[in-house]
Amino acid sequence: MEFRIADTFTDSLARLAGDEQAAAKTTAFDLQMNPANPGMQFHRLDKAKDKCFWSVRINRDLRLIVHRTESSLLLCYVGHHDAAYRWAQRRKIERHPKTGAMQIVEIREKIVEIEVPTYVQAEQAAAAKPLLFTGISDNDLLAYGVPAEWLEDVNRESRTGTVSVFNGPEPAIEVAQSPGQEAKAISAWLLARISEGIKPEEIAVFVRSNAQLPRGQAAINQAGLKAVELDGNIDIAPGFVSLCPMHLAKGLEFCAVVVAACDDEVIPLQSRIEVVSDESDLEETVARAKNIGRSFLL
Numbered sequence: 042m043e044f045r046i047a048d049t050f051t052d053s054l055a056r057l058a059g060d061e062q063a064a065a066k067t068t069a070f071d072l073q074m075n076p077a078n079p080g081m082q083f084h085r086l087d088k089a090k091d092k093c094f095w096s097v098r099i100n101r102d103l104r105l106i107v108h109r110t111e112s113s114l115l116l117c118y119v120g121h122h123d124a125a126y127r128w129a130q131r132r133k134i135e136r137h138p139k140t141g142a143m144q145i146v147e148i149r150e151k152i153v154e155i156e157v158p159t160y161v162q163a164e165q166a167a168a169a170k171p172l173l174f175t176g177i178s179d180n181d182l183l184a185y186g187v188p189a190e191w192l193e194d195v196n197r198e199s200r201t202g203t204v205s206v207f208n209g210p211e212p213a214i215e216v217a218q219s220p221g222q223e224a225k226a227i228s229a230w231l232l233a234r235i236s237e238g239i240k241p242e243e244i245a246v247f248v249r250s251n252a253q254l255p256r257g258q259a260a261i262n263q264a265g266l267k268a269v270e271l272d273g274n275i276d277i278a279p280g281f282v283s284l285c286p287m288h289l290a291k292g293l294e295f296c297a298v299v300v301a302a303c304d305d306e307v308i309p310l311q312s313r314i315e316v317v318s319d320e321s322d323l324e325e326t327v328a329r330a331k332n333i334g335r336s337f338l339l
Contacts, residue, residue, distance in 0.1 A: 043113040044073050049145055050116040052288075053128075056251065056272055057119065061103055065119045068099045072107070076114050083109070086126065090148055091133035096125060108134050117145065124272055139183035146188045173198040220256055220302075227260035227299055231282070234297040241266055243296040245283040253302035257284050260301060 046069075054065055071078060082098040086106075094117070097105040104125040106118040118128045137144050174182065179192050187195055213230065217223035227246070234244060246257040246268070254270065261268040261282050269278045271285035271293075283295070 042076055044076070045113065045115045047115055047117050047145060049118055053118045053120050053272070057103075064099050064103060065105065068097060068105055069116055069119075072097065072105075072114065072116070076109075083107075086129050088126075089129045089133075091129075093134070094129045094132075096129070120272065127276075135188075137183070137186065138189050139180070140186055142186070144186075144188060146190070171199070172196065220259070223256065223301065224260040224263045227257075227301055228264035230299065231261065231264040231266060231297075235264075235266075239296050240279075241282045242277050242279050244298070245285070245290070245293065245295040246299045246301055247285060247287050247290055248300070248302045249307045250286050253307065254284065254286070256302045257299075260299075 054062055057065060072081060084096045084098070085092070086094045086096060091108070093108050093110055095107050095109050097107055099105055099119070102121050103119065104122050105116065106120075106125050106129045108115040108117055115134070117132075117134075118125055120128065131148050132145055133148060134143060134145055136142070174195060179196070182192060182195060183189065215223075215226045215230075217226055231244065231246075235241070246261060248254055248257050258268055261284065267281045268284045269276070269281040271277070271283050271289055277283055277293075283293075287300070
């Protein structure tokens with residue numbers, strides 16, 4: 042039996058606490074050594090769209106999500122019970138019809154609203170805005186790696202609500218002398234955005250890595266707001282400010298964003314600098330990180 046590990050598993054593993062990571066790694070190793078071990082507690086996920094998704098019990102709360110066939114076993118995700126089950130229920134694994142690559146595809150749900158006709162005086166319709174992907178054929182979209190079942194949604198995507206980061210407001214930059222001063226400045230900024238009518242769920246606080254999450258949490262707490270740490274499910278909760286590391290920010294949209302804890306040796310990460318051997322590469326790494334920092338509230 043072929044044994045594989047998906048990137049989604051390693052990403053979710055990195056978000057666990059140290060003792061939880063150790064337990065997950067032990068279970069993963071046992072699976073690799075003997076997937077048929079009677080001690081492995083497999084449970085088929087009946088509510089998952091992909092019937093090859095199974096959960097494996099790690100301990101009382103943690104679950105490992107695997108994709109199991111007769112010839113292969115793929116580690117897909119690890120997390121707390123409810124989050125792990127939600128992750129599996131919203132995804133399936135399939136081969137892309139154009140590229141031939143196997144993909145973990147998030148299932149798109151369609152909600153159809155029933156319109157009740159009302160008869161009013163017709164108003165002149167506004168000119169239709171161009172679709173975002175006008176002129177790009179389905180064949181080209183598939184070649185780019187777009188899942189086949191997403192084509193209908195992608196082709197309907199318009200430019201409505203699209204905001205250019207180059208045309209937005211200038212970022213506010215704050216230089217703090219201590220974590221306490223940083224929390225005070227960020228909390229004041231957050232409260233100012235709330236007073237403008239921006240909802241907590243429309244605000245995000247990003248940090249470089251999990252190690253800086255407590256500093257973002259402290260600033261949110263000082264503002265008297267509640268925070269939710271985003272995980273692999275990217276669940277944004279109403280009434281909560283979103284808090285997460287930068288690597289989870291891809292694809293998310295918020296009305297107001299803070300990037301906190303932009304210290305030396307954090308942006309850029311000291312570990313990233315240490316593995317760069319060439320001087321020119323080092324200069325490029327530092328320059329990129331500094332440019333990223335200048336785009337946000339420090």
